[in-house]
Amino acid sequence: MSDLFASTEQNFAPVNRPLADRLRPTRLADVVGQEHLTGDDGVLTRMIASRSLGSLIFWGPPGTGKTTVARLLAGETELAFEQISAIFSGVADLKKVFESARLRRSQGRQTLLFVDEIHRFNRSQQDSFLPVMEDGTVVLVGATTENPSFELNAALLSRARVLNFNTLTADSLMSLLERAEALEGKPLPLDDEARAVLVRMADGDGRASLTLAEEVWRAAREGEVFDAEGLQRVAQRRAPVYDKGQDGHYNLISALHKSVRGSDPDAALYYLCRMFDAGEDPLFIGRRLVRMAVEDIGLADPQALGIANAAKDAYDYLGSPEGELALAQACVYLATAPKSNAVYTAFKQAFAAAKEHGSLLPPKHILNAPTRLMKESGYGAGYAYDHDAPDAFSGQDYFPEAMGRRQFYDPPERGFEREIRKRLDYWAKLRRERGEGA
Incomplete structure (x- = not known):
């Protein structure tokens, strides 16, 4: 029986520790990156x-x-x-x-x-x-x-x-590969271009770079040196580190959003493609583009929301890969559009005022009076129908009396909101002249 076990043991090669484990530093100073x-x-x-x-x-x-x-x-x-x-x-x-x-x-x-x-x-x-x-x-x-x-x-x-702890740079990963070659006593069978591709495949992960190196050594025949295409065949390209429910997801969508807000179409396209490459749901990206249109562009370019919505619908209709171009087009449009968060800011201020002041009754002159009792109580009394007024503008105050007139929306002198600013300034002038509101 013992001879049987002995012969069985001889059939198995000794178990080799993974390269990453054998290459672990023994001093803090040897830690790379x-x-x-x-x-x-x-x-x-x-x-x-x-x-x-x-x-x-x-x-x-x-x-x-x-x-x-x-x-x-x-x-x-x-x-x-x-x-x-x-x-x-x-x-x-x-x-x-x-x-x-x-x-x-x-x-x-x-x-x-x-x-x-x-x-x-x-x-x-x-x-x-x-x-x-x-x-x-x-x-x-x-x-x-x-x-x-x-x-x-x-x-x-x-x-x-x-x-x-920082993602390892290309230089740090190259240094790891050199240490691996010294430990193994032989060079990686890769040409210079393939070596650089392996570093990109590792995506800043030192353990991944060493695992890929082991795969290359196992696959190479005597005297064989892989080019970039050969490396792709051997390694079956490692997907980028990206968890759609975790930090990678939020980091990239944040980078995309801020690049659009910062009017940088090239950076925005880069992060858009990073998300496509990592397998992000394009409809999620489409929804975020719609959000950017209303949060960061608003009425500075009223077409932005329509274009973002149309791109989302186009992807939904065409699917991948054709629909991705529609999202890219919308991304570039939003990045190059004039920017304004005036409506976004006004909405937040108005919402805060609504919560602060509770259930104030609107002024009676703008309330309907479907019953005689309501008419006798002053509902609808003194309402000025704007279409009958000069410039179709009566200048009446529509805020609750206890609250007083407020200004939430303050459009900047950019894009289409420049024209809206002119209208608001003109109506403010008419209000002052007619002695109403303000």
């Missing part, structure tokens, strides 16, 4: 030098070194290292970790508790960290790819410092 944290003058370097490490939240995209840095911190500060993932852990797991940390503390050693994906813990689970953070049982290091301001409890955030 986070020099603002781990460099000679970095935040973490200073903390270690001062021997005052507090609880931390690492916020950044995948593959930027959050787990590696947490491990190195524990080593540099001689703390016990415990790691859990919020995806796989529950209350029972937390209790066990806390008990182990308390035991170590009673023996004179503190624990660095690294919690991956900490934002996935619910509010009560996050609150459970507070006592062990406050009494020094653990130094908490939480890692998250999501904005901590939205995903973590205020109480937890108040006890931890948030450190940003």
Whole structure:
């Protein structure tokens, strides 16, 4: 029987650790792309030098070194290292970790508790960290790819410092690939163009770049060197990092909206295409373009809303890819249109006034009087029919008497609103002349 097991074991090759794991830095100074944290003058370097490490939240995209840095911190500060993932852990797991940390503390050693994906813990689970953070049982290091301001409890955030991990630059990823070649003792079988394409495929993710490099080495035959097209075949292009329910989604739609508002059609088109490429729902983009038309352009160009709506409907009718051009056309139109948020601002002010003043009765002269009692009460008395007045403008005051006349809409001297401004100024002049309102 033992011979059978022995022969079976010989049929399996030894398990190789992934390249990304074998290439993990052993010193903070070796971490690539986070020099603002781990460099000679970095935040973490200073903390270690001062021997005052507090609880931390690492916020950044995948593959930027959050787990590696947490491990190195524990080593540099001689703390016990415990790691859990919020995806796989529950209350029972937390209790066990806390008990182990308390035991170590009673023996004179503190624990660095690294919690991956900490934002996935619910509010009560996050609150459970507070006592062990406050009494020094653990130094908490939480890692998250999501904005901590939205995903973590205020109480937890108040006890931890948030450190940003940056997406790795092309130079940082190239440096990682060079380290991988040194470790493997052979060059990547890629020409210069393919090497640059691999870096773009990694999309700022160091772990992804090393995984892609491993795939290339596995696929290459003796003496074979891949060009960009060959790399595409081997690697089956990795999709951009983009979660339609998370930060990537909101970052790109924010960038698109602000580029349109800032009248930069080139930047707006770039972010529009980024969202298309990442698989965003084009109808979601269409709805946001409609929102931009009413929020940032308004009556400066009254056609903007119609064009945005038409583009959304065109996509709905044509589908992809033909309909995407309609959204691109609307995007450029909105970016190049004159901008005004005057209606948006006026709406917010009017809404605030409506909430503030409650159920004030409109002035009686503009109320209908369908019954004799209402007529006798003064409803409709003194109403001036505007079409019978000179310039079809009576100048009457339509605000509730207790509130007085207000001005919410203040059109700028831009686009079509320049003409609206002229009309409003003219009507204001007539009001003053006729002694009504104002």
